[in-house]
Amino acid sequence: MDTSPFEDLIPEMEKSLKPYREGFLTFAQLPAAGIARDEILREMERLKSIEEARWKDGKVSGAVYHGDTAHIDFINRVYALHSQSNPLHADVWPSTTKFEAEIVAMTARMLRAPAGACGTVTSGGTESILLAMKTYRDWARETKNITAPEIIAPTTAHAAFDKAAQYFGIKMVRVPVGDDFRADLAATRAALTPNTIALIGSAPPFPHGIVDPVEELSELARARGIGFHTDGCLGGFLLPWAEKLGYPVPPFDFRLPGVTSISADTHKYGYAPKGTSVVLYRDAELRHFQYFISTDWPGGLYFSPTIAGSRPGALSAACWAALVTMGADGYLRAAKAILETATKIKQGIREISELQLIGDPLFVLAFGSETLDIFQVMERMTQKQWGLNGLHSPSAVHLCVTLRHTQPGVAERFIADLREAVVFVTGNPDAPSGVGPIYGMASAVELRGMVRDVLKLYMDVLYRV
Numbered sequence: 001m002d003t004s005p006f007e008d009l010i011p012e013m014e015k016s017l018k019p020y021r022e023g024f025l026t027f028a029q030l031p032a033a034g035i036a037r038d039e040i041l042r043e044m045e046r047l048k049s050i051e052e053a054r055w056k057d058g059k060v061s062g063a064v065y066h067g068d069t070a071h072i073d074f075i076n077r078v079y080a081l082h083s084q085s086n087p088l089h090a091d092v093w094p095s096t097t098k099f100e101a102e103i104v105a106m107t108a109r110m111l112r113a114p115a116g117a118c119g120t121v122t123s124g125g126t127e128s129i130l131l132a133m134k135t136y137r138d139w140a141r142e143t144k145n146i147t148a149p150e151i152i153a154p155t156t157a158h159a160a161f162d163k164a165a166q167y168f169g170i171k172m173v174r175v176p177v178g179d180d181f182r183a184d185l186a187a188t189r190a191a192l193t194p195n196t197i198a199l200i201g202s203a204p205p206f207p208h209g210i211v212d213p214v215e216e217l218s219e220l221a222r223a224r225g226i227g228f229h230t231d232g233c234l235g236g237f238l239l240p241w242a243e244k245l246g247y248p249v250p251p252f253d254f255r256l257p258g259v260t261s262i263s264a265d266t267h268k269y270g271y272a273p274k275g276t277s278v279v280l281y282r283d284a285e286l287r288h289f290q291y292f293i294s295t296d297w298p299g300g301l302y303f304s305p306t307i308a309g310s311r312p313g314a315l316s317a318a319c320w321a322a323l324v325t326m327g328a329d330g331y332l333r334a335a336k337a338i339l340e341t342a343t344k345i346k347q348g349i350r351e352i353s354e355l356q357l358i359g360d361p362l363f364v365l366a367f368g369s370e371t372l373d374i375f376q377v378m379e380r381m382t383q384k385q386w387g388l389n390g391l392h393s394p395s396a397v398h399l400c401v402t403l404r405h406t407q408p409g410v411a412e413r414f415i416a417d418l419r420e421a422v423v424f425v426t427g428n429p430d431a432p433s434g435v436g437p438i439y440g441m442a443s444a445v446e447l448r449g450m451v452r453d454v455l456k457l458y459m460d461v462l463y464r465v
């Protein structure tokens, strides 16, 4: 029974979310007889080729960070070789344990961790963040007797921190960013209470790509004897190389003594397939608060370092393979190509007078407009097959530059299409504005409940056959 007051929206949602209802194998129950492998593989090839066209040519923001055919083929071979492995059974697959230990060690070294630093491999940025926040909660409960824990994060820190707060019963205190879109130090200091267990800064935050003042924030945390988490999910595998190339990278890693944990996503600029990230801690004592151990379960002694029980060892194998096939020289070359492309695109955006680039970011390029509806511009770009990310408070969009955009002609095509989109919206002030109205509703406090209902419905539709 569907009781949603927003039922009218369902057909539109289904149109974009369910394009394969006709002409493709579809099952609402198990087929009575198994389908031949060849037929399934043909179906998979069809789906892959349709969807590959969306990102292969570099028209999507973020999403696929490497994407070269030879790299993908190599990763897929490694995945296939280890598809049966499960790190939960370290006795059967010690290779997975080896891969994960080395992934953690290589990431820690890259982020200048001191001797004694440690970490775990997780399923993605969100899990790394969830685990770091759970770790601080349990650490503060045991060592500081804090039972009503609070964390402080700038408004721009990833929503995964809110998820962690919700899941683990932590109060989230959001503080505004300054005019420069960096965390406001004074606001952070003013929000501290005796229950604060950790502060958060991002290198960089997802929305505008401008690295927070991690040095000052982490000193504030150190002076209070609380944790400081650098969210390097997005920049952890790019900023170290950007720094080596001479780009202005504010300090964010373990060289800052107040930084007690860092998340860095191997499945973004680490160029591993989707499904891995690393969470690092300054010392092993902190990591102990992340672990789960059950000693009285009839199923045996049960323990796991991260949220999942059984896990895909193949993803750790593929992640390890991505790291070592790239090597330091490969990461440096990739960073150089990405940053040079981003510089070119930034310049192009700055030359379009109707648009304003937000700050001076390195590779996540956010821009808005004082004169046009930026969501109309985004919608026009969507019509030209560009997948940009919409942002709100303030209204803006961003392009997260990856290796896909470093292919010849992509930056030039992006700027040419953006120019055309601006001219189009200027001449057609009533052009559709896509996600604009929904972001407008989300910005109005009294309408947020409605937006939540629409998003619930959206997620329900995802699971409709």
Ligand SMILES: Cc1ncc(COP(=O)(O)O)c(C=O)c1O
Residues within 6 Å of the ligand: 124, 125, 126, 127, 158, 160, 202, 204, 205, 206, 231, 232, 233, 234, 265, 277
């Ligand atoms: C800064 C930052 N933190 C955390 C995340 C969450 O990562 P994931 O989507 O892998 O869970 C992202 C994702 O884009 C991010 O940009």
